[in-house]
Amino acid sequence: MKVDFHVHLEEGPYSLTWLQQTAGSLADTLSGDGPGYRAWLDGLVKKMKERVQEGPYSTAWLDLYREKAKQRGVRIIGVVEHGYRFVEFKSLYERQLRGSSGQLGKKQRLWLDQVCCERLDRYAHFLEAQRNRWEADGISLRVGIELDFFPGEEKALSQITTAYDWDFCMGAVHFVEGMAVHLPETRDYIRRMPLESLYSRYFDLVELAAGSGLFDLIAHLDGVKACGYRPEEASLLSSYQRVARSLKRYQVATEINTSGHRSLAPFREMSPGYRLLEILAQHEVAVTPSSGAIYPDEVGKSSEEAYKSLKRAGFASISVFERRKQQIYPLV
Numbered sequence: 001m002k003v004d005f006h007v008h009l010e011e012g013p014y015s016l017t018w019l020q021q022t023a024g025s026l027a028d029t030l031s032g033d034g035p036g037y038r039a040w041l042d043g044l045v046k047k048m049k050e051r052v053q054e055g056p057y058s059t060a061w062l063d064l065y066r067e068k069a070k071q072r073g074v075r076i077i078g079v080v081e082h083g084y085r086f087v088e089f090k091s092l093y094e095r096q097l098r099g100s101s102g103q104l105g106k107k108q109r110l111w112l113d114q115v116c117c118e119r120l121d122r123y124a125h126f127l128e129a130q131r132n133r134w135e136a137d138g139i140s141l142r143v144g145i146e147l148d149f150f151p152g153e154e155k156a157l158s159q160i161t162t163a164y165d166w167d168f169c170m171g172a173v174h175f176v177e178g179m180a181v182h183l184p185e186t187r188d189y190i191r192r193m194p195l196e197s198l199y200s201r202y203f204d205l206v207e208l209a210a211g212s213g214l215f216d217l218i219a220h221l222d223g224v225k226a227c228g229y230r231p232e233e234a235s236l237l238s239s240y241q242r243v244a245r246s247l248k249r250y251q252v253a254t255e256i257n258t259s260g261h262r263s264l265a266p267f268r269e270m271s272p273g274y275r276l277l278e279i280l281a282q283h284e285v286a287v288t289p290s291s292g293a294i295y296p297d298e299v300g301k302s303s304e305e306a307y308k309s310l311k312r313a314g315f316a317s318i319s320v321f322e323r324r325k326q327q328i329y330p331l332v
Contacts, residue, residue: 001329003320004300005078005142006170006219006255006290007065010056010085012115023048025064025296055118057126059133064296069139072300076320077139078290079127080146080170083160084112086120096150098178107185124164142167142322146219148174149209157214168321171215171252173205173223182226195231199224203239207246216321217253217288220260220271221280233275240276244283253319253326254285256310258302259292270302274309281314286326288319307331 012018026047033039051061069077083089090112097108127143134141145164147157149171161169176198179186190198202224209218220226221243230236247254257271272280280287289306293299310318310331317328 001075001318001332002073002300002303003076003078003289003318003329004069004074004291004293004303005076005168005288005320006146006257006292007077007079007299008081008292008294009061009065009079010118011082011294012085012117013111014114019048021295022051026051028297029064057118057122059130061296062127062130065293065299066134066137066139068296068299070137072303074300074303075139076142077134077299078142078144078168078288078320080144080168081118081123082115082172083145083147084116084174085118086123087116087118088120089160090116092150092153092156093148095153096148096175096178097180104179104186104189108180108183111180111183111185120160120163128165140322142320144168144170144321146170146172147214148172149205149212149214150175151205151208154212154214157212161214165323167323168216169214169324170217170219171209171212172219173202173209176202176205176224181224187228190227191229195229196235198227198229199231199236200239203243206243210243210246210250210252213250215252216324216326217255217286217319218247219255220257220292221254222272222276225260225271225273233273237275237279240279244276244279244285247280247285248283251286253288253321254280255288255290256306257290257292258306259290259298270306270309274313277309277313281310286317286319286328287315 027044030043084093093112097105131141144166147160174180174182179189206218209215260269260271289303291298291301315331317331320327
């Protein structure tokens with residue numbers, strides 16, 4: 001069973017890179033004369049205008065994901081969006097950002113202003129209405145939400161997890177001590193923290209997220225390495241063990257996310273890395289394959305390598321969720 005259980009329909013900020021990659025996805029749908037011709041450019045500009053006006057929650061855009069999933073043999077796909085994308089939760093994130101009066105705070109608030117522009121009800125209702133269309137094409141569409149875990153905000157997070165009939169609720173840790181570890185703009189500030197303290201606090205938050213009762217699975221388990229720095233892995237093994245024990249104790253799954261090949265410079269590796277993956281297998285933690293896609297052409301990307309890594313690490317099955325109930329399939 002080929003699965004991709006972590007796919008986004010859009011991610012800001014809206015830069016020239018975003019424009020180029022979105023245009024690349026749309027260019028693949030053009031017929032007739034190829035690049036270099038004015039007719040090709042006119043066709044692409046028309047599609048880009050429609051895409052920007054309609055936003056990510058349109059049948060035309062979602063169909064590109066469905067077509068790529070079908071092309072790559074993906075049978076179950078899980079679509080999620082980050083909580084920070086939705087205006088309903090902006091105040092939740094504003095409460096967590098560090099350095100409100102300094103340069104770090106300004107950079108993080110600017111990022112939040114740029115990416116927080118969608119409404120949750122539009123996202124949830126649009127995807128719910130698309131299920132039958134996907135099912136008719138032989139693909140099961142699962143709809144979820146990816147939420148940052150913030151200690152002390154459990155009540156607010158619980159209201160989100162129960163707001164809709166989600167297939168799965170995915171927990172994540174993108175912020176440590178009020179700093180976004182995944183943003184290039186924060187790297188200079190993160191360098192000032194002792195690496196051991198940064199990683200220890202990150203895994204503390206992962207454990208708390210697992211034990212919160214809010215989530216079905218935790219995303220990119222060692223995603224803190226997106227900051228671009230990592231201590232010697234030998235010093236992290238005890239943290240790996242305690243995280244694996246917590247996931248098993250609370251029956252919370254995780255993922256093997258292939259997007260690290262594209263985004264986790266300088267490491268260019270999946271999340272979790274292979275040593276942590278082995279420890280998760282030893283503790284029999286449930287795992288689901290995912291791409292972390294944010295554009296249609298990334299759906300199911302590097303899935304063969306992910307499945308090989310799972311087998312080599314000792315996994316015998318993969319898990320997915322439907323209406324928040326776990327489903328297990330043999331790893332073949």
